[in-house]
Amino acid sequence: MNHDPLAHVRALFDLDDSVVYLDGNSLGAPPKNVAARVQDVIANQWGRRLIRSWSEGWWTAPERIGDRIGKLVGAAPGQVVVADSTSVNLFKALMAAVRGTDRSEIVVDAGTFPTDGYIARSVADLTGLALRPVDPDHLAVHDRTAVVLLNHVDYRTGRLLDMAELTARAHAAGAKVVWDLCHSAGVLPIELDRLNVDLAVGCTYKFLNGGPGSPAFLYVPTAAQPGFHQPLTGWTGHRAPFAMTPDYTPDGGVSRARAGTPDIVSMLTLDAALDVWDQVDLRDVRAKGLALTAHFRGLVEDLPGIEVITPADEWRGHQVSLRHRDAESLMRRLIERDVIGDHRPPDVLRFGFAPLYNSFEDAERAAAVLKELL
Ligand SMILES: Cc1ncc(COP(=O)(O)O)c(C=O)c1O
Numbered sequence: 001m002n003h004d005p006l007a008h009v010r011a012l013f014d015l016d017d018s019v020v021y022l023d024g025n026s027l028g029a030p031p032k033n034v035a036a037r038v039q040d041v042i043a044n045q046w047g048r049r050l051i052r053s054w055s056e057g058w059w060t061a062p063e064r065i066g067d068r069i070g071k072l073v074g075a076a077p078g079q080v081v082v083a084d085s086t087s088v089n090l091f092k093a094l095m096a097a098v099r100g101t102d103r104s105e106i107v108v109d110a111g112t113f114p115t116d117g118y119i120a121r122s123v124a125d126l127t128g129l130a131l132r133p134v135d136p137d138h139l140a141v142h143d144r145t146a147v148v149l150l151n152h153v154d155y156r157t158g159r160l161l162d163m164a165e166l167t168a169r170a171h172a173a174g175a176k177v178v179w180d181l182c183h184s185a186g187v188l189p190i191e192l193d194r195l196n197v198d199l200a201v202g203c204t205y206k207f208l209n210g211g212p213g214s215p216a217f218l219y220v221p222t223a224a225q226p227g228f229h230q231p232l233t234g235w236t237g238h239r240a241p242f243a244m245t246p247d248y249t250p251d252g253g254v255s256r257a258r259a260g261t262p263d264i265v266s267m268l269t270l271d272a273a274l275d276v277w278d279q280v281d282l283r284d285v286r287a288k289g290l291a292l293t294a295h296f297r298g299l300v301e302d303l304p305g306i307e308v309i310t311p312a313d314e315w316r317g318h319q320v321s322l323r324h325r326d327a328e329s330l331m332r333r334l335i336e337r338d339v340i341g342d343h344r345p346p347d348v349l350r351f352g353f354a355p356l357y358n359s360f361e362d363a364e365r366a367a368a369v370l371k372e373l374l
């Protein structure tokens with residue numbers, strides 16, 4: 001990429017130039033505007049306005065910020081809510097997806113991030129459905145399948161699944177599909193509405209830079225909202241929470257996916273972090289991510305003992321995963337040299353490229369240190 005249309009965006013982040021940070025697929029870096037905003041939330045919104053802030057924007061923050069994320073994942077307003085963790089939202093989504101079904105199984109990607117598999121196991125146990133792990137390359141969906149849970153980008157290999165094709169395949173068999181967007185939200189254009197995705201979840205602390213433990217999001221399309229009955233019927237998902245009635249009546253819209261009181265400090269940290277997206281086009285982000293990862297791959301693929309396990313074609317997210325028998329100690333030594341990626345057991349080195357703040361020079365510095373260590 002000769003011209004980098006996002007080069008100026010790095011200056012919006014509070015990053016140390018001596019560090020090559022390639023772990024934004026686990027914890028994104030802080031945009032500079034965040035610290036002052038959090039200070040305002042604490043000193044002014046909480047400090048001066050006290051409880052009045054709930055009616056001055058706090059209560060509706062999950063839907064308002066959900067709409068901001070909706071723009072990044074192809075969802076029209078009123079369909080995304082920010083709440084809880086990805087794990088909790090997966091539980092809500094899967095329980096709602098299988099509720100009342102006469103089908104007998106849940107299908108899950110066999111290589112899924114562990115939390116998805118663990119939650120799917122619980123949902124299967126609680127509902128009496130079977131759980132069938134499958135390789136997404138051989139995704140057989142049939143008339144017994146109630147729901148398919150898939151990771152859009154594989155956390156270990158960086159492989160990107162074909163959302164259009166797999167969603168259509170699940171629907172052709174009458175099954176629903178839940179997509180986990182943790183490693184794709186904020187790095188590539190996603191079209192949840194256009195593809196008629198049933199439900200989707202994702203975290204905000206990776207490429208969306210919401211901060212450690214920032215709340216996750218849940219997508220429930222408008223047409224599916226009346227039938228979306230999630231099990232965590234906390235008062236904030238109630239149609240009239242402040243009426244404080246003994247019976248639970250869910251909100252008519254996406255707010256029914258809420259459960260308890262939102263974590264406002266974390267939520268508004270995320271809100272501030274999302275401002276960066278007002279200045280960038282996701283197509284530029286995707287193009288730069290592909291270019292960065294291709295560049296890094298080219299520099300490391302022939303190093304001794306290295307096997308690249310991330311697809312070379314466009315079916316990849318924004319990480320490059322390398323297999324090496326000493327992966328763990330190599331990553332420890334890379335980090336000692338200020339090249340921060342991560343290690344996933346048993347033998348995978350992961351390098352995540354966040355196009356908003358990573359540069360081609362970062363790729364070159366990381367590859368040079370890896371070469372020296374090898
Ligand atoms: C695919 C995927 N799903 C879920 C999670 C995490 O879920 P939670 O936000 O509940 O920790 C991660 C990363 O931690 C992930 O990579």
Ligand SMILES: Nc1c(O)cccc1C(=O)C[C@H](N)C(=O)O
Nearest residue numbers: 025026027113155156182213344
């Ligand atoms: N969520 C994490 C955390 O709370 C601590 C450390 C790492 C994480 C991660 O996000 C791991 C990440 N999902 C992965 O792809 O491995």
